[in-house]
Amino acid sequence: MTSQESHYTEIGSRLSASSGIVELMEDLGRAMSGADQGTMRMLGGGNPAAIPGVQEVFRRRMAEIVANADECDRMLVNYDGPAGSPRFRAIVAEMFASRFGWNITAENVAITAGGQAAFFQLFALFGGHGPRGLQRILLPIVPEYIGYADQGLASNMFAAHCPRIELRGDHEFKYHVDFDHLESSANEPLGAIAASRPTNPSGNVLSDIELTRLREFAAKHRLPLILDNAYGQPFPAAMFTDAHLPHWGDDLVMVFSLSKVGLPGARTAIVVAHPEIIQRVSSMTAVVGLANNNLGQAIVGPMLASGELLQLSREVIHPFYAERSQFAKNTVHREFGNRFPYLIHANEGAFFLWLWLPELPISTRELYQRLKKKNVLVVPGEYFFYGLPPELDWPHRRQCIRITFSQSPQVVSEGLRIMAEELAEINANR
Numbered sequence: 085m086t087s088q089e090s091h092y093t094e095i096g097s098r099l100s101a102s103s104g105i106v107e108l109m110e111d112l113g114r115a116m117s118g119a120d121q122g123t124m125r126m127l128g129g130g131n132p133a134a135i136p137g138v139q140e141v142f143r144r145r146m147a148e149i150v151a152n153a154d155e156c157d158r159m160l161v162n163y164d165g166p167a168g169s170p171r172f173r174a175i176v177a178e179m180f181a182s183r184f185g186w187n188i189t190a191e192n193v194a195i196t197a198g199g200q201a202a203f204f205q206l207f208a209l210f211g212g213h214g215p216r217g218l219q220r221i222l223l224p225i226v227p228e229y230i231g232y233a234d235q236g237l238a239s240n241m242f243a244a245h246c247p248r249i250e251l252r253g254d255h256e257f258k259y260h261v262d263f264d265h266l267e268s269s270a271n272e273p274l275g276a277i278a279a280s281r282p283t284n285p286s287g288n289v290l291s292d293i294e295l296t297r298l299r300e301f302a303a304k305h306r307l308p309l310i311l312d313n314a315y316g317q318p319f320p321a322a323m324f325t326d327a328h329l330p331h332w333g334d335d336l337v338m339v340f341s342l343s344k345v346g347l348p349g350a351r352t353a354i355v356v357a358h359p360e361i362i363q364r365v366s367s368m369t370a371v372v373g374l375a376n377n378n379l380g381q382a383i384v385g386p387m388l389a390s391g392e393l394l395q396l397s398r399e400v401i402h403p404f405y406a407e408r409s410q411f412a413k414n415t416v417h418r419e420f421g422n423r424f425p426y427l428i429h430a431n432e433g434a435f436f437l438w439l440w441l442p443e444l445p446i447s448t449r450e451l452y453q454r455l456k457k458k459n460v461l462v463v464p465g466e467y468f469f470y471g472l473p474p475e476l477d478w479p480h481r482r483q484c485i486r487i488t489f490s491q492s493p494q495v496v497s498e499g500l501r502i503m504a505e506e507l508a509e510i511n512a513n514r
């Protein structure tokens with residue numbers, strides 16, 4: 085077939101262009117189940133770990149579903165309504181109401197085909213050309229999740245802010261929202277504010293105080309605040325700092341995903357928001373995909389109703405990742421030692437260490453290519469710093485990489501050892 089290049093639309097070209105997230109997912113696919121399976125040390129990607137105590141529970145749930153012919157047949161043969169199963173939505177609302185005091189009902193809940201799809205729908209709803217011109221999505225801190233970067237239906241859809249950086253000794257740092265600068269962003273039209281909490285890639289967690297201030301800012305400018313809880317409370321609870329779910333308010337759009345508890349294949353996320361937003365998200369689901377995957381809802385519905393999913397998150401998933409995080413930090417300190425300057429972002433949550441190499445003489449993209457040749461996959465940090473003014477020259481954005489600690493300790497230590505050798509060599513030759 086000859087190239088159809090001249091036929092592609094502007095939005096079609098943008099969404100199908102090779103982007104950071106596409107490269108990342110292709111590498112991940114090859115490393116986890118494709119040509120590189122078993123040879124690549126996978127420190128890229130956000131795949132959850134295979135936690136035996138968790139997989140056992142999901143296998144048990146699958147067996148229960150299959151053993152109940154009626155339930156199984158209904159699950160397989162029926163399309164759900166586009167907002168999700170009414171029963172599941174009611175269970176979700178009841179869980180947040182009874183355990184967190186949220187004043188919500190099933191009308192506040194919509195299911196989507198994963199968090200990624202939820203964000204596509206929400207950004208299409210709030211970001212882009214609207215009554216006030218180009219309404220951009222404000223990111224209070226970048227680095228922010230790479231998966232949002234190419235989602236806008238309009239180009240130049242994110243307005244991002246650099247964080248304030250706190251240095252903690254020689255080898256640790258932490259990002260904070262720079263509220264002084266945030267106020268200036270309200271001079272232009274905005275559609276919503278968005279943040280992941282914990283943040284992928286940095287492992288930063290917006291504190292309860294930062295969240296309260298963000299809500300005040302959002303309320304003042306009448307903007308919804310979209311929070312991505314993919315790694316957070318109440319499941320999978322991969323959060324290692326004392327921060328809480330906010331109290332409920334119609335200003336919030338909360339997105340939760342079943343992926344990081346160990347069900348990424350179920351492609352299921354939960355949006356909790358004002359009923360009008362829920363209705364619109366649900367209509368978009370019908371337009372784009374008719375209905376959602378109902379397997380994830382069937383597996384976790386009873387677990388949400390009984391409290392088992394929250395208990396599993398608290399007692400199995402949380403300690404598992406807390407230990408892996410500690411192990412990865414210890415391994416970095418041991419392997420990197422005093423061979424070259426490095427800092428690790430305070431790991432307050434998620435599955436990643438965010439490393440800052442302040443004197444790295446090459447770009448992290450080049451480092452990524454060099455490490456890939458040695459069968460170590462990391463994610464170059466450049467991709468996570470989108471939405472900044474193009475004229476801003478901030479060297480920090482070329483000096484960070486993300487490594488995943490959800491893989492086995494052997495993979496993590498081998499990967500970090502090879503990385504330390506490579507970095508020492510790069511430093512010696514500069």
Ligand SMILES: Cc1ncc(COP(=O)(O)O)c(C=O)c1O
Nearest residue numbers: 130198199200280284314341343
């Ligand atoms: C911060 C964050 N949000 C959303 C997602 C999307 O996940 P899913 O579509 O599997 O729910 C991811 C996946 O890595 C993520 O890291």
